[in-house]
Amino acid sequence: MKVEICNTYEEISKKAAAFIIEQVNQVPNSVIGFATGSSPIGLYKELVRDYRENATSYKDVISFNLDEYFGINKDNDQSYYYFMKTHLFKHIDIKKEHIHIPSGDSEDVLEECEFYNKKLAEHIVDIQILGIGSNGHIGFNEPGTPFDQKTHVIELDEKTRQDNARFFNSYDEVPQYAVTMGIKNILQARKILLIATGEKKADAVKRMIEGPETIDLPASALQSHPDVTVLVDYEAASMLS
Numbered sequence: 383m384k385v386e387i388c389n390t391y392e393e394i395s396k397k398a399a400a401f402i403i404e405q406v407n408q409v410p411n412s413v414i415g416f417a418t419g420s421s422p423i424g425l426y427k428e429l430v431r432d433y434r435e436n437a438t439s440y441k442d443v444i445s446f447n448l449d450e451y452f453g454i455n456k457d458n459d460q461s462y463y464y465f466m467k468t469h470l471f472k473h474i475d476i477k478k479e480h481i482h483i484p485s486g487d488s489e490d491v492l493e494e495c496e497f498y499n500k501k502l503a504e505h506i507v508d509i510q511i512l513g514i515g516s517n518g519h520i521g522f523n524e525p526g527t528p529f530d531q532k533t534h535v536i537e538l539d540e541k542t543r544q545d546n547a548r549f550f551n552s553y554d555e556v557p558q559y560a561v562t563m564g565i566k567n568i569l570q571a572r573k574i575l576l577i578a579t580g581e582k583k584a585d586a587v588k589r590m591i592e593g594p595e596t597i598d599l600p601a602s603a604l605q606s607h608p609d610v611t612v613l614v615d616y617e618a619a620s621m622l623s
């Protein structure tokens with residue numbers, strides 16, 4: 383893993399954006415894996431700014447998001463569909479039919495997982511963006527998730543629900559379940575770009591990079607991937623030896 387320690391969140395966001403912009407300029411029909419949560423918000427702002435200033439086009443880009451809350455429909459302002467729309471997709475020229483986000487309210491969720499795996503199998507993600515949970519999750523692959531699992535439904539950890547309660551009115555409103563790409567899907571990307579900031583992530587970042595590869599810390603699975611770049615600030619890097 384390549385670890386880059388940056389001075390500010392702005393620097394991280396700009397570096398991450400440069401990565402994506404270079405990829406899309408070189409290969410206009412790139413497949414990009416997007417994440418939600420607070421970590422990539424600065425990156426998406428940079429992409430939107432670049433789109434306005436330099437007209438980098440996403441018209442041939444295909445996107446796959448990592449996850450979606452279960453039991454929430456896409457118009458709900460807490461859905462990851464809504465998140466992606468407001469932070470990125472409505473501001474750029476990506477085509478609606480090129481966007482893939484697991485559906486959180488399909489009638490048959492197992493069928494939805496199968497459908498998502500099928501779509502993923504038809505594409506190779508060029509760059510997968512990731513954040514990391516304070517418990518070491520990637521996507522919503524919580525501790526204990528086998529590394530060979532593909533898209534599945536998962537019960538969210540209490541820690542994850544507590545961490546994400548900041549986006550909701552209360553802890554009780556945080557959904558209990560989610561649909562997430564599996565670690566196996568994530569590892570199939572050609573390149574992985576993980577963003578982590580703040581002291582709360584320091585332990586997970588240390589265990590991801592220096593700890594043993596174990597299902598207790600899902601992000602440690604990235605150790606076996608040949609092309610991972612980790613962009614961190616000093617707080618998130620503070621426990622690295």
Ligand code: F6R
Pocket residue numbers: 416417418419420421422448449512513514515516519520521522
């Ligand atoms: C989001 C996702 C999660 C987040 C992680 C960190 O699509 O898959 O793994 O990346 O929970 O979230 P933030 O960035 O809000 O700290």
